Amino acid sequence: MSASEREERLEVVEICAGAGGQSLGLHRAGFTHRLAVELDPQAALTLDNNLRRLLKEDGVEAPDRLVQVGDVADPEVWKPEDHPNVALLAGGVPCPPFSIAGKQLGTSDERDLFAWAIEACGRMKPKALLLENVRGLSANRFSGYRQAVLDKLHDLGYIATWKLLNASDFGVPQLRPRFVLVALLPEYAPYFHWPKGVSGPGPTVADVIADLMSEEGWGDAQVADWAKKANRIAPTIVGGSKKHGGADLGPTRAKRAWAELGVDAMGVEDHAPKKGWRPKEGAPGPKLTTAMVARIQGWHGEEFGGWEFEGRKTAVYRQIGNAFPPPVAKALGEAIRDALRRKGEPQPLVESSSTVHDPVYKVLRSSNRPLTAEQIIVKLAADGTSMDQPEVERHLNHLGHDFELETAERKSGQLAYSLGEFKAFVGQADHQRHDLFSQHRARIS
Structure with a gap:
């Protein structure tokens, strides 16, 4: 790299960095790490x-x-605050609080750091913010949570937007939907355009790991037969957590999908199949190695290959499975980089504070008095939103998980609602997160 190229690189601080999937992608997009923070020692060693x-x-x-x-x-x-005005604050804050496969506890989960990351953004004032999480965060259950995040970022002076991206659109041979938040200061926001992904069909599982299947001597004919089954993208690689067992490619539904690809998903193997290998009775094919899983996660090719993972097999598998695919991170990094350099044509901005993820949240937040469900319906209708009482009650139920939802009984017997404080951890000294985190730290990943 030339001196001029080094000077042009933008600095990034990355939180919840894991083993470096996002780190590698951002580096390839032109960002240089000033600091990365990670809880798991083995993932941190891999990253360092x-x-x-x-x-x-x-x-x-x-x-x-x-x-x-x-x-x-x-x-x-x-x-x-030790890193003011850095170009980018990025992170993949823990997914379990929002995962459809979990309990979706949101603010009640000690692993929830999304709101804390927004507060950290306010303390640092980076030019841009990038946070990614699971698709579950895009569900109706968290519409109020997303609304609170947007409102906070607006108050901090950022233009923010969410988008669901599929890794398969960026040359990664698995679907892996991720819900991504990007926020930029107003002078850069008009230049941000979501990356569109690669043109044409992307690689399949067979395309990226067939050579690894044959490296221990499994015959060409057997590999070719296996590749015919694996000629499509994979289900989402799951990392799991320390609360559960060893390396495993997912729940029953995912295992069936892997079986259709000719892969035994009941664990991860130490080596590729050897000469003469045949699957045991009932097994659909060979198990994957961690090297194969890494390629399916996007650590593949000249740009993204060569990443060396520290630890034993299960630890390595978790590092890979919990990662953000490097090609997706690179595409997002390039889009943010171009915006920070004001590259391309600016586009008209939709005011972020007017984006409504949860209309009931908006009504309650803007009201200076408690409202009954009927009054909420009337106010929604005045704003052009049609919602019946069961729908309003569902919204109220969801809001009650993540906000202090205060109630008062009217003389008519109806309950009136007002929206209190966001329950999320943002650094409060008396928050329940401190005790829960201390109790479960050894099992948090």
Whole structure:
């Protein structure tokens, strides 16, 4: 890398960085890490070793404390205000609070750091913010949560937008939908355009791992037969958590999908099939190795290959499975980079504060008095939104999970509702997250 290219690189602080899927993608998009923070020591070691190698290749001197290990919300680990005006704050905050496969506890889950990350953004004032999470965050259950995030970012002076992206649209051979939030300061926001992905069909599972299937001697004919089944994209790779067992490719539905690809999803193997290998009775084909899983997650090719993972098989599998695919991160990084450089034609902006994810939230938030369900319906109708009482009650039920929903009984016997404080952890000293996190820390991933 030339001196001029080094000067043009933009700095990023990354939180909940994992083993570096997002880190690698952002690096390839032209960002240089000032700091990364990760809770899991093995993932942090993987990240530190690989990031230092990338920086060395670019002729950039790495900071002594490039990767900090610990709870991202612990001020002893790092302080957001120590990194003011960095180009980008990025992160893949924990998914279980919003995962459809979990209990969707939202603000009641000690792993929920999404709202805290928004507060950190306010303390740092980066030019741009990038946060990604599971598709579950886009569900109706979290419409009020998303509304609170947008409103907070608006108050902080950012233009924010959400979008659901599929990794398969960016050359990754699995669907892997991710719900992505991007926010930029107003002077850069008009230049941001969501990446469109690659043109034409992307690679299949067979395209990216067939050579690995044959590396231990499994015959060409057997690999070719297997590749015919694996000539499509995979179900979403799951990382699981320390609360559950070892390396496993997913629940029953996912295992059936893997079986159709000729893959035994009941675990991960140490080696590719050897010469003469045949599946056991009832098994649809060979198991994957962690190297194969990494390729399916996007660590593949000249740009993204060569990432070395630290730890034993199960730990490595979790690092890979919990990662953000590097090609998707690169595409997003390039879009943010171009916006920060004001590249291209600016586009008219839709005022973020007018985006309504939860109309009931908006009505209650703007009211200076408690409202009954009937009154909420009337106000919604005045704003052009039609909603019946059961729908309003469902919204109220969802809001009650993530906000202090206060009630008062009217003389008529009807309940009137007012929206209180957001329950999310944003750094409060007395928040329940502290005790829950201490109790479950060994099982959090």
